[in-house]
C-alpha cells in the first residue's frame with residue numbers, strides 16, 4: 001500500500017515514517033509538512049532517523065495524494081479538515097489520529113467520507129479501544145450511584161484538552177448509560193461549584209514532562225471505587241494502529257469508520 005504521512009516532521013509523523021518502513025506491504029510515497037517548515041526538501045527517512053528513503057518532504061499534497069493509496073494524518077484540526085477534502089478528491093484512505101476536532105470538523109469529515117475511506121479515532125491503540133468496551137460495560141452495569149470521572153495526563157507539549165482518548169472513553173461511558181455526553185460532561189471545576197450532580201461525567205487534564213498518555217476512568221460509588229487505567233509507554237503503538245487501519249480500509253467502500261471497526265470490537 002502506497003502511504004503518505006502528513007505532519008511528517010511531528011512527534012507522530014516521524015514514528016509513522018519508521019513504522020511504514022518496518023511494515024510488510026507498505027511503502028512511503030509522500031511526506032507533507034506545512035509551507036515554511038524547516039523540514040521541507042529534507043529526506044523523510046533521514047528525518048525519521050532510519051536512513052535515506054528518497055522521499056522528500058513537500059508542502060504540495062495534491063500531486064502526492066494522486067499517486068497514493070492512503071494518508072496517515074496526525075496534525076491539527078484545520079489541517080485535517082483540508083486534507084480530508086483532498087483525500088476525498090483522490091478517492092484514497094484517510095486515517096485521522098488528530099484530536100481536538102470540534103463538531104464542525106466532524107461534519108466536514110463525514111462529508112468527505114462520501115468519497116474517501118476515513119478511519120478516525122482519538123486513540124489508535126488496541127488497549128484503549130478494548131478499555132472503551134470495558135468502560136461501556138461498567139457504566140451500563142453500575143448505574144448512577146457510581147460517579148464517573150475521567151483523568152488524563154500527557155506531555156507538556158500537548159495543545160488540546162480533554163484528550164481525544166478521554167473524550168472517546170467519555171462517549172463509551174455515556175453510551176453504557178444511554179445518555180448524551182454533550183449533555184452531561186463537566187470539563188472544568190473552579191471555585192464554589194456546588195455539589196456534584198448525579199449522572200455527570202467529569203474530566204480532569206494534567207500536563208507535564210514527557211508523559212506519552214495516561215487515562216483512568218473512575219467509578220466512585222458509595223464506599224467503593226473502581227478504576228480502569230491505560231498507560232501508553234511508546235508512541236509506536238499509535239503508529240502501528242494507524243498503519244493497521246490503513247491496510248484494513250484499503251478494500252473498503254467509502255465511509256466513516258473507527259478503530260472499533262478495524263479491530264472488530
Ligand SMILES: NC(=O)C1=CN([C@@H]2O[C@H](COP(=O)(O)OP(=O)(O)OC[C@H]3O[C@@H](n4cnc5c(N)ncnc54)[C@H](OP(=O)(O)O)[C@@H]3O)[C@@H](O)[C@H]2O)C=CC1
Pocket residue numbers: 006007008009010011012013032033034035037074075076078079096097098099100121122123124125164238
Ligand atoms: N489518535 C491517536 O492515537 C493519537 C493522536 N495524536 C494526535 O495527533 C496530533 C499530532 O500529535 P503530535 O505528533 O504529538 O504533534 P506535533 O505537533 O509534534 O506534530 C504535528 C505536525 O503536523 C504539522 N502540521 C500542522 N499543520 C499542518 C499543515 N497544515 N500541513 C502540514 N503539516 C501540518 C505540524 O507542523 P508545525 O509544527 O509547523 O505546526 C507538526 O509537524 C495531535 O492532535 C495529537 O493529539 C497523537 C498521538 C496518538
Ligand SMILES: O=C(O)C1=N[C@H](C(=O)O)C[C@H](O)C1
Pocket residue numbers: 099122123154158162163164165166212213214232
Ligand atoms: O497528543 C498526544 O500525545 C496524544 N494524543 C491522543 C489523545 O488526545 O488522546 C492520544 C494519546 O493519548 C497521545
